[in-house]
Amino acid sequence: MKNLVQVFTRGFLCWWRLFLISSLGLFLELAVIRWISGEVRLMAYFKNLPLLAAFLGLSIGYALVGKRDYKWAFAPLLGLFVLLVLVIGRFSSPRFLAYPGAGDEFLWGSVPYTYWLSLILFLGIVFVFFWCTVFLFIPLGQATGEEMARHTPVPAYVVNILASLVGVWTFSLLSYLQTPPLIWFGLGLFGVGLYLGVRRILSRVTVCVFVAVLIGLAIFGRGVVWSPYQRLEVEELTLPRQSDGELVKVGYNLTVQQIFYQQAMDLSPEALSGLRGEIPELEDRASLYNLPYLLGPAGGRVLVVGAGMGNDVAAALRSGAAHVDAVEIDPAILALGRELHPEHPYDDPRVTLIVDDARSFFKGSVQEYDVVAFGLLDSHTLLSGLSNVRLDSFVYTLESFEEVKGHLSGEGVVVVTFAVGEGAPWIEARLGRMLARVFGDDMVYVRSGVGGGDTVFVAGAISPDRLAEAQMAPWRPDSAAEDVPLTTDDWPYLYMRARTVPAAYWQVLLVIGVVCFILLRRSFPEVLHPDWHFWLLGAAFLLVEFKSVTEFALLFGTTWLVNALAISGVLLMALAANLVVLWRPCVNLRLAYGLLFASLLLVYFFPLQLLFNLPVFIRAIGSMVLLSLPLFFAGMIFSESLRQAGETAGPLASNLSGSVAGGVLEYGSLLWGIKSLYVIAALVYIGALIAAWVRRK
Numbered sequence: 001m002k003n004l005v006q007v008f009t010r011g012f013l014c015w016w017r018l019f020l021i022s023s024l025g026l027f028l029e030l031a032v033i034r035w036i037s038g039e040v041r042l043m044a045y046f047k048n049l050p051l052l053a054a055f056l057g058l059s060i061g062y063a064l065v066g067k068r069d070y071k072w073a074f075a076p077l078l079g080l081f082v083l084l085v086l087v088i089g090r091f092s093s094p095r096f097l098a099y100p101g102a103g104d105e106f107l108w109g110s111v112p113y114t115y116w117l118s119l120i121l122f123l124g125i126v127f128v129f130f131w132c133t134v135f136l137f138i139p140l141g142q143a144t145g146e147e148m149a150r151h152t153p154v155p156a157y158v159v160n161i162l163a164s165l166v167g168v169w170t171f172s173l174l175s176y177l178q179t180p181p182l183i184w185f186g187l188g189l190f191g192v193g194l195y196l197g198v199r200r201i202l203s204r205v206t207v208c209v210f211v212a213v214l215i216g217l218a219i220f221g222r223g224v225v226w227s228p229y230q231r232l233e234v235e236e237l238t239l240p241r242q243s244d245g246e247l248v249k250v251g252y253n254l255t256v257q258q259i260f261y262q263q264a265m266d267l268s269p270e271a272l273s274g275l276r277g278e279i280p281e282l283e284d285r286a287s288l289y290n291l292p293y294l295l296g297p298a299g300g301r302v303l304v305v306g307a308g309m310g311n312d313v314a315a316a317l318r319s320g321a322a323h324v325d326a327v328e329i330d331p332a333i334l335a336l337g338r339e340l341h342p343e344h345p346y347d348d349p350r351v352t353l354i355v356d357d358a359r360s361f362f363k364g365s366v367q368e369y370d371v372v373a374f375g376l377l378d379s380h381t382l383l384s385g386l387s388n389v390r391l392d393s394f395v396y397t398l399e400s401f402e403e404v405k406g407h408l409s410g411e412g413v414v415v416v417t418f419a420v421g422e423g424a425p426w427i428e429a430r431l432g433r434m435l436a437r438v439f440g441d442d443m444v445y446v447r448s449g450v451g452g453g454d455t456v457f458v459a460g461a462i463s464p465d466r467l468a469e470a471q472m473a474p475w476r477p478d479s480a481a482e483d484v485p486l487t488t489d490d491w492p493y494l495y496m497r498a499r500t501v502p503a504a505y506w507q508v509l510l511v512i513g514v515v516c517f518i519l520l521r522r523s524f525p526e527v528l529h530p531d532w533h534f535w536l537l538g539a540a541f542l543l544v545e546f547k548s549v550t551e552f553a554l555l556f557g558t559t560w561l562v563n564a565l566a567i568s569g570v571l572l573m574a575l576a577a578n579l580v581v582l583w584r585p586c587v588n589l590r591l592a593y594g595l596l597f598a599s600l601l602l603v604y605f606f607p608l609q610l611l612f613n614l615p616v617f618i619r620a621i622g623s624m625v626l627l628s629l630p631l632f633f634a635g636m637i638f639s640e641s642l643r644q645a646g647e648t649a650g651p652l653a654s655n656l657s658g659s660v661a662g663g664v665l666e667y668g669s670l671l672w673g674i675k676s677l678y679v680i681a682a683l684v685y686i687g688a689l690i691a692a693w694v695r696r697k
Helices: 002-039 041-045 048-063 071-092 115-149 153-176 181-198 204-220 269-275 280-294 311-318 331-340 358-364 398-405 425-439 464-469 503-523 532-556 560-583 589-605 616-645 649-672 676-696
Strands: 231-240 247-256 259-265 301-305 323-328 351-355 369-374 408-418 444-450 454-460
Touching: 002 041, 002 048, 002 071, 002 115, 002 153, 002 181, 041 071, 041 115, 048 115, 048 503, 048 649, 071 115, 071 181, 071 204, 115 153, 115 503, 115 649, 153 181, 153 560, 153 616, 181 204, 231 259, 231 331, 247 331, 259 280, 259 311, 259 331, 269 280, 280 311, 280 369, 280 408, 280 444, 280 454, 301 311, 311 323, 311 369, 323 331, 331 351, 358 398, 398 408, 398 425, 408 425, 425 444, 425 454, 503 649, 532 560, 532 616, 532 649, 532 676, 560 616, 589 616, 589 676, 616 649, 616 676, 649 676
Parallel strands: 301 323, 301 369, 323 351, 369 408
Antiparallel strands: 231 247, 247 259, 408 454, 444 454
């Protein structure tokens, strides 16, 4: 026993610094992406850019191992980064969203500036935060590279992966507990300070900057709720009476990412009669929320997806629903609704609250409903930095509406309310065409301008008298939108007008790429001479990882847990591959490449529908293994190549810089669909195989 303790102690003393800095790298990467997307609203739609920036910064840091020391720069760079996020975010997010690609993609709350002004503002914001993130992660990459260089390559990489798993699950736990950024960065900076202190490079200036950052986060974070997905703020909602202009409290406003999202209002007949028509807006909103229950069977069973703070559920209860299942992905919004909604619908015994993604609920439930009401699910953020899919993307696909149809009773109806207005009429046309495809052209009805501008679609067998009472008209397709593609599980981009890469995307990537080349050539030329084998392995690896995260979301819903499981699956497969390499004295790379291409073919053609009906635990394990299987063989190739290289810093620098290119290639899914990422990855892996062959020759 004493010998075991001594062995453990020696191992801990040997590896703990590498473990600490490796876990901090991924932990702070997740924290930065999450925080910047909440404070700077534009970045909520471009989460992958700070992710790629972090990869580039870490890559530069690895390449600088044994050269100029930049670890001292972490504190001032962090201070500058936090200052810019708070200043630019607080100024721009509530006021304007400049986006030059409005014709290609719809972003909520974008301001119709001229094209060139929008382009300049858009490029400016993205450019500033991309490069701030790059520079912030250079010191962390250099520190990690130095620690890995002290050990043999493959064992060091194993410790790096284990530490990354700890970083992922630590941040996931903090997200689940709805902790604020003060806690995230407080824990991260404590770890960085500990590391710098052990290395004897922790200065008083660094400590002062860390303290100032935490004080700033505490001050500017007052009154903000950080759910596992979004930045939330609540304030009282007051509206003027027509007779005297006096403000009357009618409920609460909820903002997400610093822009209006939804309201919790008292729309009961008692409240409306008490105001005697003094606030017409309340009557408009009441007509919107009451509409679904004029169309379905009276006293039936109701499903509300996107229940939010409770307006839809309150309307269902007022209509006499026998039972209401309220599905909402964000537990913090549900909690706010339970606490603050004036009618307290979530306290009614007829209501069952379900914290889940709507699509996940459709797959897991066998219940039939008389009314399925889609709340205003309009998403203001992406699923993660590893995907271009928004939180609600898989809810609005042909396959999703087919699943909804299977949950309707004989006289059941589905009601879809959407609030795009004049910003993107093609979204309404797309929704109408999808409902017509699933339910039939003569079974879809529409009413526009409800509740002040929303459009309501209804599908199902509805009697003419009910349609007349609800002022619904038969839906007719818009000939101007015939070229708009329908969204599917393979192309779930509801907010994209066509299968294209928006001009704003390639413009910002072009500007960043040109500046990146100039900067790297002048200041970090080491990064411009990668090992092409490792570089291509990194690009392809990230493509498969992107695909895995997206398919996990399809299988289990776009929840915070899915991100953690998907990333963990990737890391576990990489860990298993490294353990195989450690176990075997030599790995046959030709065989590994053959198995890699075979696994890519398997996951490309495997029908995911076969996993839907499995028990959740078996589905989780099976999908983790299946979707990450190519990464197991890719990990074996990488680790064996790492062992043959005899060093870690250079290969990892090449691998991470290649990951940046893989992130750019991920935009191909906007053109060809999500499955195309496997094809692109296979082509990149072929390039890696050729690069390895050329190097051996």
